[in-house]
Amino acid sequence: MYKKVLLKLSGEVLSGEGQKGFNLDNISYLIKELKQILEYGTNVGIVIGAGNLFRGREMSELSPTIADQIGMLGTVINALYLKDIFEKNGIRTVIVSQVTSLPSIRPIHYDDINLYFDAGYLVIFAGGTSNPFFTTDTAAALRAVEMKAEILIKGTKVPGVFDKDPKIYDDAKKYEKLTFDEAIEKNLKIMDTEAFSICKRYNMHIMVLDFFEKGNLLKAITGENVGTLVVPGDSK
Ligand SMILES: Nc1ncnc2c1ncn2[C@@H]1O[C@H](COP(=O)(O)OP(=O)(O)O)[C@@H](O)[C@H]1O
Numbered sequence: 090m091y092k093k094v095l096l097k098l099s100g101e102v103l104s105g106e107g108q109k110g111f112n113l114d115n116i117s118y119l120i121k122e123l124k125q126i127l128e129y130g131t132n133v134g135i136v137i138g139a140g141n142l143f144r145g146r147e148m149s150e151l152s153p154t155i156a157d158q159i160g161m162l163g164t165v166i167n168a169l170y171l172k173d174i175f176e177k178n179g180i181r182t183v184i185v186s187q188v189t190s191l192p193s194i195r196p197i198h199y200d201d202i203n204l205y206f207d208a209g210y211l212v213i214f215a216g217g218t219s220n221p222f223f224t225t226d227t228a229a230a231l232r233a234v235e236m237k238a239e240i241l242i243k244g245t246k247v248p249g250v251f252d253k254d255p256k257i258y259d260d261a262k263k264y265e266k267l268t269f270d271e272a273i274e275k276n277l278k279i280m281d282t283e284a285f286s287i288c289k290r291y292n293m294h295i296m297v298l299d300f301f302e303k304g305n306l307l308k309a310i311t312g313e314n315v316g317t318l319v320v321p322g323d324s325k
C-alpha cells in the first residue's frame with residue numbers, strides 16, 4: 090500500500106481523449122477515482138498537464154519559448170479549475186507553483202509540503218518545471234523526488250509502456266516491467282528522457298497506467314501492477 094504518491098495526469102484526463110477544454114463527466118470520474126485512494130489516507134500530489142488547453146508544440150506559429158510559457162499557464166488554469174471542483178466535492182486542495190502569484194496559489198516551500206499532507210490536503214503542483222523546453226512529465230519526476238513520494242504514477246490514455254506507440258502500431262507489445270536504462274536506450278516516447286533520467290538518479294519508481302480504466306488507480310495504490318513498472322536495475 091503506497092502512502093505517498095505523485096500522480097501525473099495528462100490534460101486530456103480533464104477533456105477526454107483528443108478533446109479540448111473541460112468535460113464534467115471526465116472530471117467527476119477523476120474525483121471518484123481520487124476519492125477511493127484518499128479514503129485510504131494516501132497523501133496525493135498531482136502534476137497536471139495542459140494538453141486539453143495548450144501544448145507548446147502545437148502552436149508552431151509562435152516562438153517555442155512563448156508557446157511553452159502559454160502551455161505552463163495552461164497547467165495553472167487546470168490547477169485552479171481542479172482546486173475549486175475538488176473542494177466542492179469535499180477534497181481539500183492546495184495549489185503550489187513557482188510561476189504565478191495569484192491569490193489562490195502558494196509558492197513552493199519544501200518545509201510546507203508535509204504540513205499540507207499532514208493537514209489532509211491534496212497538493213497540486215502547477216506550472217510545470219517553470220522552464221520552457223520541458224514537459225509536465227519532467228515536472229512530475231522533479232516534484233515526486235521533492236515531495237519524497239514512494240512512486241510516480243503516470244495516468245494516461247494507454248495501458249502502459251509498449252515497444253512502440255500503441256496508438257500508431259497495432260502490433261505494439263506491452264512491457265510489464267522495464268528499467269530506466271531500457272526506456273532511455275529504446276527511446277520509448279511515453280515519457281521524456283529527462284523524466285526517466287531524474288527518476289533513475291533518485292530511484293523513483295514509475296507506474297504507467299490507463300487512467301480511463303475504472304479502479305486502476307486504487308489497484309496501483311495497493312501495489313498491483315496494472316500497467317507497466319519502470320524501475321532501476323534488473324527488470325527480470
Ligand atoms: N512506447 C510507447 N508506449 C506507450 N505509449 C507511447 C509510446 N510511445 C508513444 N506513446 C504515446 O504516448 C502517449 C501518452 O503520453 P501522454 O503524456 O499521456 O499524452 P500526450 O503526450 O499526448 O499529452 C500515448 O497516447 C501514446 O500514444
Ligand SMILES: O=c1ccn([C@@H]2O[C@H](COP(=O)(O)OP(=O)(O)O)[C@@H](O)[C@H]2O)c(=O)[nH]1
Binds near residue numbers: 145159160218224227
Ligand atoms: O516544465 C514545463 C512543463 C510544460 N511546459 C509547456 O506546457 C505544455 C503542457 O504540458 P504537457 O504537454 O506536458 O501536458 P500534457 O500532454 O501532459 O497534458 C507543454 O506542451 C509545454 O509547452 C513547459 O514549457 N515546461
